[in-house]
Amino acid sequence: MRLDGKVVIVTGAARGLGQRYAVRLAAEGARVVAADRLDCAGTVAQIQAAGREALAVAVDVADEASTAALAHTTAERFGRIDVLVNNAALYGGLEPKPFHQLTVAEWDQVMAVNVRGTWLCTRAVYPYMARAGGGRIINIASTIYMTGVPLLAHYTASKAAVAGLTYALARELGAANISVVAVAPGLTLTEASTGMIRPRYIEATAQQTALRRNVEPDDLEGVVAFLASDDSRFICGAVVTVDGGLAFH
Numbered sequence: 001m002r003l004d005g006k007v008v009i010v011t012g013a014a015r016g017l018g019q020r021y022a023v024r025l026a027a028e029g030a031r032v033v034a035a036d037r038l039d040c041a042g043t044v045a046q047i048q049a050a051g052r053e054a055l056a057v058a059v060d061v062a063d064e065a066s067t068a069a070l071a072h073t074t075a076e077r078f079g080r081i082d083v084l085v086n087n088a089a090l091y092g093g094l095e096p097k098p099f100h101q102l103t104v105a106e107w108d109q110v111m112a113v114n115v116r117g118t119w120l121c122t123r124a125v126y127p128y129m130a131r132a133g134g135g136r137i138i139n140i141a142s143t144i145y146m147t148g149v150p151l152l153a154h155y156t157a158s159k160a161a162v163a164g165l166t167y168a169l170a171r172e173l174g175a176a177n178i179s180v181v182a183v184a185p186g187l188t189l190t191e192a193s194t195g196m197i198r199p200r201y202i203e204a205t206a207q208q209t210a211l212r213r214n215v216e217p218d219d220l221e222g223v224v225a226f227l228a229s230d231d232s233r234f235i236c237g238a239v240v241t242v243d244g245g246l247a248f249h
């Protein structure tokens with residue numbers, strides 16, 4: 001299997017897309033650390049039921065000490081860290097509202113989790129990857145920052161920042177043989193999306209894509225598995241859009 005022997009951390013792995021990535025990466029041979037501020041027992045149970053190895057770790061990605069503990073626990077249990085999927089974000093449960101009605105607290109919270117969290121998790125795993133001779137960071141951005149969706153200004157800006165961080169860190173970490181990439185999904189039919197976005201808007205977005213449908217979680221899992229594998233070893237600094245042709249990037 002193409003991820004045999006690899007140790008992968010997936011943040012935000014308790015539900016939604018993070019859970020799907022964790023299960024798929026394990027199915028491709030990786031030993032997976034499922035990390036979230038929510039309980040990842042369900043994710044780990046799915047992986048173990050398929051005969052693979054996984055560990056649940058509680059983490060708040062916005063908290064420095066918590067991210068350091070995540071990297072330490074992973075290395076202690078599995079001896080190495082090969083891949084980090086920075087998937088955790090404040091997305092599900094956000095209340096769409098005009099930019100001038102967002103509170104400073106709402107703005108700061110989204111930035112703290114989505115941007116600072118991506119930076120902190122990367123910073124926490126970096127020494128382990130560097131010591132081992134390399135690694136792969138997969139950030140989860142969104143095509144939302146390319147298309148400019150209204151009523152989610154803080155979230156949209158945070159995903160643009162994730163792309164910027166991807167470019168900056170690709171340059172900085174490349175010398176340590178750590179390649180940093182991002183995946184930018186289009187509107188994906190997870191519970192987080194359908195709970196937040198009106199059906200009329202979801203359908204209109206589908207019609208704007210070249211392939212005339214929104215993203216299904218299945219469309220993303222294989223891309224993340226490919227980016228975690230050696231097959232993609234010379235992709236670095238890329239933001240890979242997976243949106244059926246919504247934003248051409």
Ligand SMILES: NC(=O)c1ccc[n+]([C@@H]2O[C@H](COP(=O)([O-])OP(=O)(O)OC[C@H]3O[C@@H](n4cnc5c(N)ncnc54)[C@H](O)[C@@H]3O)[C@@H](O)[C@H]2O)c1
Pocket residue numbers: 011012013014015016017018035036037038059060061062086087088089090091092093113117140141142143184185186187188189190191192193
């Ligand atoms: N669903 C979409 O349409 C879509 C599109 C583009 C990008 N994305 C991105 O994909 C990722 C997953 O999306 P989803 O639809 O599964 O959303 P989701 O809200 O269901 O999942 C986010 C996960 O992150 C976790 N999380 C939040 N704050 C955290 C923190 N401080 N520390 C640790 N974990 C934390 C949540 O508990 C949750 O499990 C997110 O990065 C999202 O921005 C989603």
